[in-house]
Amino acid sequence: MSSDPQASLLALVKGMPKAELHIHIEGSLEPELIFALAHRNGVTLPYDSVEQLRRAYAFNDLQSFLDIYYAGTSVLLTEQDFYDMTWAYLQRAHADNICHTELFFDPQSHLSRGVNFAAIVGGIDRALGDAAAEWGMTSGLIMCFLRHLSEEDAFATLEQAMPYLPAIVGIGLDSSERDHPPEKFSRVFARCRELGLRLVAHAGEEGPPAYIRDALDLLHVARIDHGVRCLEDPALVELLRARQVPLTVCPKSNVKLKVFPQMAQHNLRALLDAGLMVTINSDDPAYFGGYMNENFTEIFSALPLDRDDALRLACNSFDAAFVNDATKVGYREQLYAYFDRAGPA
């Protein structure tokens, strides 16, 4: 290892086994693949080149990103398209030493374009099967409801998903957070709970801390996606700490979408110091300029974080995963063995 302690820490963080729990698979669609799929499917894009598309990735907030993100999904039509997108992500995840990943997908953005459920889930699930066969990577698929759409639309989507539930571990809630409180989806989440699905929701990314509380109290979620605004409400922080509710934090996303002006101003250190169960994730890596390891290395470069923090973050990622206890123990042993081999800081 390098004699530079910071370089050694970054190498340790990159090489450690880890789980990713917050990645929108449609957010892994790189501009090159968008153009390749547009060409294959005869879809016309409102951009002349990969470079021009990439230049459009300058966002002011969540909505300005979502407008481009949904436009990017227009090239996804066939089972093979969903396979190719997912396989490209899984290769990068494997290179970043991710051994378990839980992927969000947004069926409503595809069903509304006439793509059928079988193509969406079939393509993603086939790629996940190949990653399991090639590398022993474990995974889960989480179906998200778009919160800017109606409760009725969410129920209709759940109905269409019924034949595919064996391939789906959980339900999430994403898209425009402001003015779309969790309570709008309390009944459909209750139904999903009855069906035995795990529940998560984006909350406290741009929306107020009250949305985090409502996601817990009204939707009964097991994890909060983002949740960084919780620090504005000390009583909520105490609740999250006491229950050890996992927060799937996405540092690069938060900077690109201007939740924090710069990485050095990110509140991850404060979240850890408050005793919260934090994990690090990539969110929409193709749009935010980096996958899992860039999220780790950039935040470890910007904030006072050390070897113990790295171990804690990786350990949290396995503890918060939707896998059985034996699998968690196995991953934790792998993690401790890695840190033992790496030696002291």
Ligand SMILES: Nc1ncnc2[nH]cnc12
């Ligand atoms: N960061 C994010 N927040 C809400 N919805 C999303 N969909 C994709 N990425 C998202």
Ligand SMILES: [Zn+2]
């Ligand atoms: Zn997200």
